[in-house]
Each structure stands twice: as structure tokens, then as C-alpha cells.
Amino acid sequence: MCPSYLGKTGAQLFGVLGKDGKVNFITPLTVTEEFLELNKKKSNLEQRFRFTGKCAEKGCSQWNKEESKCSLSQKVQTLEKDRVQELSFCPIRSQCRWFFQDRENACFSCNEVTRNMEELLLSI
Numbered sequence: 001m002c003p004s005y006l007g008k009t010g011a012q013l014f015g016v017l018g019k020d021g022k023v024n025f026i027t028p029l030t031v032t033e034e035f036l037e038l039n040k041k042k043s044n045l046e047q048r049f050r051f052t053g054k055c056a057e058k059g060c061s062q063w064n065k066e067e068s069k070c071s072l073s074q075k076v077q078t079l080e081k082d083r084v085q086e087l088s089f090c091p092i093r094s095q096c097r098w099f100f101q102d103r104e105n106a107c108f109s110c111n112e113v114t115r116n117m118e119e120l121l122l123s124i
């Protein structure tokens with residue numbers, strides 16, 4: 001599963017940005033048309049929530065074909081953020097692409113990122 005998925009119908013909502021700027025992970029909820037309608041705002045959905053869905057692998061621009069892995073996980077780890085040192089609850093860990101690749105190191109900065117930040121990382 002991709003932990004940086006678009007907010008669209010059928011995706012799973014699994015994180016909500018808190019006032020402290022960190023993502024609080026929640027038990028996943030399926031995104032519906034009604035949810036999208038209710039949450040239309042000026043800022044992107046992905047700036048306020050985290051979504052997951054099936055990893056597209058070669059169909060995604062972030063996929064490193066030579067190494068057969070998602071390049072974004074490593075980039076998130078280079079963020080100058082307050083990395084935590086222990087694992088906290090994440091409902092998708094057993095299926096997460098980033099955790100599969102980089103284990104705990106993928107998780108230590110994960111609640112600091114939202115998709116729009118991740119998009120900035122693509123230029124690194």
C-alpha cells in the first residue's frame with residue numbers, strides 16, 4: 001500500500017493533520033463522494049489528511065525502476081524534522097510500501113509529512 005495516496009473515492013483515509021502539525025493516524029475509513037464534498041476547501045485534501053491505496057509501482061513517477069522501490073521513502077527520511085525514536089500506532093504498517101522497504105526508519109519522520117510536502121521532495 002502507498003502511504004502517500006491521493007484523496008479520491010475508494011482510497012482509505014488513515015491520518016488527520018493535528019493543530020501541532022503532526023499527522024494523527026486513525027483506523028482507516030473509505031473515502032466516499034460525500035466525504036469529498038464535505039471536505040472541499042481552499043487547501044488540498046492532501047494537506048489536511050493522509051490517504052492510502054494500492055501502490056502503482058511502475059505506474060508512478062516516484063518508482064525507481066532500477067532498484068524496484070519507491071524513491072519517496074528515502075527522501076522523507078532526509079527531512080530536517082523532529083524524528084521520533086520509537087514506533088507509534090500506524091494502522092497500515094503491515095502493508096505499507098515504505099515500511100516494507102526501510103522498516104522503522106521510514107516511520108520516524110512519517111507523521112511529519114503531508115502529501116504536498118512530499119511533492120516538494122520530488123525535486124530533490
Ligand code: SF4
Nearest residue numbers: 003090093096107110
Ligand atoms: S512509513 Fe511507517 S508510519 Fe508511515 S505509513 Fe508506513 S508504516 Fe505507517
